[in-house]
Amino acid sequence: MYTIKEVSEKTEVSEHTLRFWAKIGFFPFVKRDKNNIRLFSDSDIDWVKIVKCLRSVGIDNKSVKKYIELCIKGDSTIKERYNIILETKKKAQGQLDELKKQLELLEFKEKYYKSLINGKSKDIWNPMNKSI
Amino acid sequence: MYTIKEVSEKTEVSEHTLRFWAKIGFFPFVKRDKNNIRLFSDSDIDWVKIVKCLRSVGIDNKSVKKYIELCIKGDSTIKERYNIILETKKKAQGQLDELKKQLELLEFKEKYYKSLINGKSKDIWNPMNKSI
DNA sequence: TATTGACTTAGAGTTTCTCTCAAGCTATAA
């Protein structure tokens, strides 16, 4: 069983955020010791990772909450949960594509600046110029 | 020259956000017509795209502002701007890797649910179970 | 002329943290 600090290290989610997530009901199953200290099990840590995953692809807290409620409800919600995962995957794919596009733009700018630094061209920036 | 609405369509940034960005000084060069309507040029749209790119890889607004100020300052800041782009690229790469990892987790869950739906295994979730 | 619709600013509201603080427990050192 792990304390908040250990969970934070294992999942790379800040203690602040973990407490915030706990407050809004993301970890209804986490136990406490006699001093009221949270104790996360290994499977609790897996759940933290799922939450982190959902959040990191832009699922909002309300929807994450809904998902965990479906999990608790059990068998009858499997299809619905499956669809949520599929939707989430699609969203993540979209983000991946977008990020790749942005990386291309950054690469273009990198080359532009590099050529400037090497003196192969002049900085032609002015408020109206696109070569920012 | 384009109005906010057209820029929003071309860049996929909401009008609200564009006005917000304008308010905090991201577009000091955008012109207005006699009715005070903002008119973006093609190069202004390119700049919006750069801002979107920086923001989307997690560069905060303060740093974006600093970058545009460097651009306005001109030649003497080229090296510094180059380094910012390099740093940003590194950040974007990190995000790409993270996103790929999250996609793997989603794929795992997809398969898990699929096997549940096909009746090949039972939903063994309970508050302590990791198969959420 | 009246309405429609696009634009404007100011400012309130929302989401999601992020941080600070006071307080409580435990273990080790003086």
Add this chain to the structure above:
DNA sequence: TTATAGCTTGAGAGAAACTCTAAGTCAATA
């Protein structure tokens, strides 16, 4: 035995970045 450090807790203030609403201007259209 006291104190000091190091961990935890909840409450609540603060911040970042939008997001939305309200009230107004202006131009084109019915």
